[in-house]
Amino acid sequence: MRGKYKSEGDFVANRPYTVKGSPAQTNESTDTYDSIDWLVRQLKSNGKVGIWGISSPGMYASMSLIDSHPALAAVSPQAPVTDWFLGDDRHHNGAFMLMGSFSFLSSFGKKRDSIGIRGPAGFSGYGTDNAYSFFLKAGALKNLNTRF
Numbered sequence: 001m002r003g004k005y006k007s008e009g010d011f012v013a014n015r016p017y018t019v020k021g022s023p024a025q026t027n028e029s030t031d032t033y034d035s036i037d038w039l040v041r042q043l044k045s046n047g048k049v050g051i052w053g054i055s056s057p058g059m060y061a062s063m064s065l066i067d068s069h070p071a072l073a074a075v076s077p078q079a080p081v082t083d084w085f086l087g088d089d090r091h092h093n094g095a096f097m098l099m100g101s102f103s104f105l106s107s108f109g110k111k112r113d114s115i116g117i118r119g120p121a122g123f124s125g126y127g128t129d130n131a132y133s134f135f136l137k138a139g140a141l142k143n144l145n146t147r148f
Helices: 028-042 056-063 098-108 131-138 142-147
Strands: 049-054 072-078
Touching: 028 049, 028 056, 049 056, 056 072, 098 131, 131 142
Parallel strands: 049 072
Antiparallel strands: none
């Protein structure tokens, strides 16, 4: 994933596809093509590649199908982040899931300060083991940004 852990570049969540050859052609489809091309040339194999992923990596697996590499033989996107309204962890049939979103985005949305094997730490200052109490005391949703 570009811009995460030891990968160079800037992270963009769900970077949109751009047509190959356009000025902004770097995306998950072109990155996947280049990665497969490098792997096929470097490793002894039968020349067939399979990709799978869950959540964001599931979306990346889906993106590998666009302008796919000739060696790509199988793709299994599992729970891909393709529709944030229905069935994703952010919304359940349209209902915003505050607890899961707050916890996840407290680390996911942070800029990294270095290239390494660990991502930035998420929020841990709940002060209780009862999520209901934490969010009840926080009050309105806008208070989370102000307080935390």
